[in-house]
Amino acid sequence: MSQTITYQVKNAVYANITNRCPCACSFCLRNNGATVFGSPDLWLEREPTPEELEESLETWDWTCYGELVFCGYGEPTERLDTLLAASAFMKERHPHVRIRVNTNGLGDLINGKRTAPLFAGKVDALSISLNTDDPEEYFRLCAPKFGPSSHAAMLKFARDAKEFVPDVAMTIVGPPVSDDAKIARARALCDSLGVRLRVRPYEG
Ligand code: SF4
Structure with a gap:
C-alpha cells in the first residue's frame, strides 16, 4: 500500500494523519477534487500508526525544512494523541523545526x-x-456535526489556546469571498480574543 503521509509544500513538510472531520464545509477541497497546493492525493486507505508517521517524518532531510504543518484531507485534532506524540518526537529530534497545526x-x-x-x-x-464572524453563516457553510454552538466553541478554544501556543491565528478567505466589512468584523473579533487575523488569498 502506498499513501501520502507526509508531503512538501514550499519550504515546509506537511503531515496528513487523518481523513476524519466533524465538518462538511461547502468549500472543502475534499469535495471538489482539488489538491492542497498541488499536493499528491491525500485520501488515506487507513490512518498511519504513530510509528509509521515517525518513520515518514524521518525520511525528510530536516536541515532543509523549517516547519512541520499538520494539515491534510481531515482535521488533525481527530488524532490528538498521535499529533502530540509526533510533535514531541520532532521537538526532541529536530528542535529547530516549527510545529504548526491547521485546525x-x-x-x-x-x-x-x-x-x-x-x-x-x-x-x-x-x-x-474562522471562516466567518457570523455563527449562523458558519453553521450553514461548515455544517459541524456538533450543531450551531460550534462557532462559540471554536472561539473559546482560540482564546484558551493563546495562553499555551506562541502564535495563534484565525483565518478567513479574502475577496471576493469576504468583503472589507466582513474582514473588519473578523479582525475586531480576533482582537477581542487576543489572537491575530490572517486573511488568506482566494484560490478559486
Ligand atoms: S474543516 Fe477543513 S477538512 Fe473539514 S470539511 Fe471543512 S475544509 Fe474540509
Whole structure:
C-alpha cells in the first residue's frame, strides 16, 4: 500500500494523519477534487500508526525544512494523541523545526475535553479556520456535526489556546469571498480574543 503521509509544500513538510472531520464545509477541497497546493492525493486507505508517521517524518532531510504543518484531507485534532506524540518526537529530534497545526478549532468538542494546555511546549503555531464572524453563516457553510454552538466553541478554544501556543491565528478567505466589512468584523473579533487575523488569498 502506498499513501501520502507526509508531503512538501514550499519550504515546509506537511503531515496528513487523518481523513476524519466533524465538518462538511461547502468549500472543502475534499469535495471538489482539488489538491492542497498541488499536493499528491491525500485520501488515506487507513490512518498511519504513530510509528509509521515517525518513520515518514524521518525520511525528510530536516536541515532543509523549517516547519512541520499538520494539515491534510481531515482535521488533525481527530488524532490528538498521535499529533502530540509526533510533535514531541520532532521537538526532541529536530528542535529547530516549527510545529504548526491547521485546525477547524473544534478539538475540544471532538475530544470531549479542554485541549489547549496539551499543546504547550509541543506546538508553536495554530491556524484556526474562522471562516466567518457570523455563527449562523458558519453553521450553514461548515455544517459541524456538533450543531450551531460550534462557532462559540471554536472561539473559546482560540482564546484558551493563546495562553499555551506562541502564535495563534484565525483565518478567513479574502475577496471576493469576504468583503472589507466582513474582514473588519473578523479582525475586531480576533482582537477581542487576543489572537491575530490572517486573511488568506482566494484560490478559486
Ligand atoms: S474543516 Fe477543513 S477538512 Fe473539514 S470539511 Fe471543512 S475544509 Fe474540509
